[in-house]
Amino acid sequence: MExxxxxxxxxxxxxxxxxxxxxASLARLLQGxxxxxxxxxxxxxxNVDPGTMNPYEHGECYVTDDGAETxxxxxxxxxxxxxxxxxxxxxxxxxxxxxxxxQERQGAFLGKxxxxxxxxxxxxxxxxxxxxxxxxxxxxxxxxxxxxxxxESLPYIEAMRQLxxxxxxxxxxxxxxxxxxxxxxxxxxxxxxxxxxxxxxxESGVQPDILVARTEHTLGDDVRRKIAxxxxxxxxxxxESIDVETIYDVPLKMLREKLDRLCLAxxxxxxxxxxxxxxxxxxxxxxxxxxHEINIALVGKYVELPDAYKSIIESFIHAGAERETKVQLxxxxxxxxxxxNVASKLGNIDGMLVAxxxxxxxxxxxxxxxxxxxxxxxxxxGICLGMQCAxxxxxxxxxxxxxxxxxxxxxxxxxxVIDFMESQKKVTxxxxxxxxGAYACDLTKGSKANLAYGKQHxxxxxxxxxxFNNKFTDDFKNAGMSFSGTNPETGLVEIIEIEKHPYxxxxxxxxxxxxxxxxxxxxxxxxxxxxxxRKLVK
Ligand code: GLN
Numbered sequence: 245m246e247x248x249x250x251x252x253x254x255x256x257x258x259x260x261x262x263x264x265x266x267x268a269s270l271a272r273l274l275q276g277x278x279x280x281x282x283x284x285x286x287x288x289x290x291n292v293d294p295g296t297m298n299p300y301e302h303g304e305c306y307v308t309d310d311g312a313e314t315x316x317x318x319x320x321x322x323x324x325x326x327x328x329x330x331x332x333x334x335x336x337x338x339x340x341x342x343x344x345x346x347q348e349r350q351g352a353f354l355g356k357x358x359x360x361x362x363x364x365x366x367x368x369x370x371x372x373x374x375x376x377x378x379x380x381x382x383x384x385x386x387x388x389x390x391x392x393x394x395x396e397s398l399p400y401i402e403a404m405r406q407l408x409x410x411x412x413x414x415x416x417x418x419x420x421x422x423x424x425x426x427x428x429x430x431x432x433x434x435x436x437x438x439x440x441x442x443x444x445x446x447e448s449g450v451q452p453d454i455l456v457a458r459t460e461h462t463l464g465d466d467v468r469r470k471i472a473x474x475x476x477x478x479x480x481x482x483x484e485s486i487d488v489e490t491i492y493d494v495p496l497k498m499l500r501e502k503l504d505r506l507c508l509a510x511x512x513x514x515x516x517x518x519x520x521x522x523x524x525x526x527x528x529x530x531x532x533x534x535x536h537e538i539n540i541a542l543v544g545k546y547v548e549l550p551d552a553y554k555s556i557i558e559s560f561i562h563a564g565a566e567r568e569t570k571v572q573l574x575x576x577x578x579x580x581x582x583x584x585n586v587a588s589k590l591g592n593i594d595g596m597l598v599a600x601x602x603x604x605x606x607x608x609x610x611x612x613x614x615x616x617x618x619x620x621x622x623x624x625x626g627i628c629l630g631m632q633c634a635x636x637x638x639x640x641x642x643x644x645x646x647x648x649x650x651x652x653x654x655x656x657x658x659x660x661v662i663d664f665m666e667s668q669k670k671v672t673x674x675x676x677x678x679x680x681g682a683y684a685c686d687l688t689k690g691s692k693a694n695l696a697y698g699k700q701h702x703x704x705x706x707x708x709x710x711x712f713n714n715k716f717t718d719d720f721k722n723a724g725m726s727f728s729g730t731n732p733e734t735g736l737v738e739i740i741e742i743e744k745h746p747y748x749x750x751x752x753x754x755x756x757x758x759x760x761x762x763x764x765x766x767x768x769x770x771x772x773x774x775x776x777x778r779k780l781v782k
Contacts, residue, residue, distance in 0.1 A: 248376035249511045250416045251385045252404050254452070256392045256441025257423040261458045262494075264317035266421055266485060267387045268324035269495040273504035275325055276519025279382045283321040284333050284375055285314070286368070287389040288396040292338040296675050303551030307707045307757055308333070311681025317387065319555050319757070323562075324495070326762040335371045337396060343367055360399055368403035369410075383511075392420070393444045401448045408450070414512050420445060420452035421485075424459040424467065433461055435470050442475040451476060453510055456483045456503070481506060490561075492528055492761065496521065527565050527761050534570035538775045541590055543613050543630075544599030545606035547575035553599055556627070559759035563768035569776055581609030586616045594782075595623035595747075595775030598630030600707075600754065604653045611637045623747035623774040625767070628708050631740060631750030632662045635712055635720075638742075642723050652710050663713040665736070671709075679706045683731055683753070685738040691728030692749055693739045696770035702729075704738070704753035711752065712737035747774035 251270070255263045264285070271281045287294075294302045295313030306319040312331035321329055344367050348358050375384050388404065390397040408416045422438040438457065445452060455477055457463060463471075463484045472479045483501045488494060498504065499519060508515055540560065546552035557573065564571040576589060578598075590596060596617045598610050610630070614637040617624045626634045632650050639648030639661045647654075650662035671677045682703045687694040694700060714735060717727065729739030729751070742748040749767065759765035 246382065247415060248381055249383050249513065250372065250376070250407065250411065251383060251507060251511075252416065252418045253385060253387045253421065254392050254401070254404075254418065254445065254450075255388075255390070255421045256444065257437045259391050261421050261423055262485070262491075263387050263389075263421050264320045265491050265494050266419070266456055266498070267317075267385045268320045269498045270419075270503055270507065271321065271383075271385050272324045272495045272524070273499055273519045273521075274383055274507070276521055276524075277504065277508075277516045279513075279516075280380060281325070281383045281385065282327070282329070282333065282375060282381045283318075283325075283385045283387060284335070284372065285317045285387045285389060286372075286400050287315055287334065287336040288394065288400060289336055289389075290338045290341070291336060292342055292675055293334070293336060295678075299546045299552035300549055303549070304554045305707070306555065307680060307705050307754065309682040309703075309705060311676075313676065313680065313707070315389070316551060316554050319558070320491075322758075323558055323760045326760040332371070332375050335368075337399075340364060340367050340371070361402060364399050365403040365406060368400060369407055372403070372407060382513075392441055392448075398448070401445070401450060405449045414510075417454070417507055417510050418445075418450055418452045419454045419456055419507075421456045421458065424457045424463065424471075426459070426461050433459060433463065433467050435467060435474070438471055439474045453477065454481045454483060454503070454506055456485050458485050460487050462486060490528075490531065492524075492531065492561075495524065496528070523762065527562075530568050531561065531565040533568075534564065535568040536776055536779075537570040537572060538594040538772065538779050539572045539574060539592065540775060541576050541593045541596040541613070542573050542599060543576045543578050543581070543596060543610055545578050545601055546599075547577050555754070555756035555759070556597065556599065559756040559765050559768045560772070562759045562761060562764035563772045566764040566769050567772050567776065569772055571772060576613075578606035578609035578613065581613050583612050586612050589613075590616050590622070593622065594779040595625065595771060597625045597627065597771070598633055600628035600630060602629070602652075607633065607653055611640070615641055618742065618745060618748060621746050621778075623771060623778055624745070624749070625747075625771045626740075626750035627756065628752060628754060631752055632710060632712075634748070634750040635661050635725075635740060638720065638723070638725055639716070642725075643719055650710055659716070661713050661716055662710045664709060665711050678709050679711075681705060683738075684733070685729045685753070686732050687739070688726070688728040691726065691739075692741050692747065692770065693728045693751075693767070696766040698766070704751070704755060705757045706753050708752065712740070746778065747771065 274281045293313045303316045306314045310330045314334035318329045388400045468482045560571040610633040639645045645659040648659035649657040651660045727737045740750045755765045755767045
């Protein structure tokens, strides 16, 4: 295979400009032209991975098949590209330092002073090139987290500069994403922040090739020319990224701005065919022209922060488009739910999803909410902690074990229906020690899960410590709960259902991590269908 080419994406002026979406959109276009592409995110924080961070700090923690706990941008990459990412696709400063310090302790640098340059930058370069060396990809898009000018980003910018020097300008490309703010009082778009941010990059020895300007208003020719002239790029290399209705519009917007053509020309790669975006356009059409609308309650404890449940929200977008249904999500903080107000909060919904989570806060509200939808035949979908709460609710209110609980919340309960896995009992370290990544699951023939997937053997991603306690299996079965998905090696329960209920499914894994534009997740599609059916008969 020919040499792998590298595209770097940096950001300037402010954070949250959407580097991840631009990277994923570009990757999708290049993929549509027949290139094998992957994306890598370099995160400048010192945590080894985001697994130990509160979702309020960092949004959702995304998990890959190989069990890496990663930045949520990897979710965008998978959703846009429909390919799996891995540990190699997300690297943090913590991981880089951990590796280098480990090497130092082993004597790898005996006699030498270990320094940011060259040791840290060398390790960054090695991580960037690792994906290229697999031989699987023609193009690697490496997104550098943070904002140019941050102290913690400097080693990454320096590593990028060195790689450009080593590999040559034809093999690498730098896209710099900036903000072009609109000053209402002056009635003008302002280019100065962009000029400054490019200057900052130049101070580190990097001249960007392409500027993607985030803006709320169309960039006129004069603004484009000004940016090109003062930032030293070609006029056609100033790309407008205007606010759009949905992130899924961005690839088509970038196609119109010719971002993919520009990159291929600079990398001396052939354009091949025009990107095949037919299925993408079809998805967008269904997304924007729904025939139905349903109201779904999203019950969790991080509901104020949309990024905390990013993959769940996106999965509903995919499944809704698939069923031509607008899914109106109503975020309900589980802490606010009580037995007294549950009917008024949930009375008008068509379905309820109880979200994943950790710890005691808001648990009783989730259990009250589940009791309500179970008794009122409202479609229910529980994910991870959401499934565990459904088990606890059933134990308390159907089996009559009032003290039933998960040992995560109550280690003394006589009915530990959710308990530590044996293998977790000795674990004391928190980072990377949960049941993580892809595990196989066998489905019971004829179950709702089996009908949804249309097959009997599946694989789904996990991120949890606690499990259904198989000691109680028979009690639950006799009381009408079925276990329609189990792990073939360990017998651990992966899916619960209540057969008599129109739609009551809880999963121990995280289906939301595998929903993509090309492949909406079957359990989300089925849940949307169940909610729609309920609405239509209401
Ligand atoms: N806290 C639960 C556990 O560790 C559920 C985790 C989750 O919802 N991801 O098992």
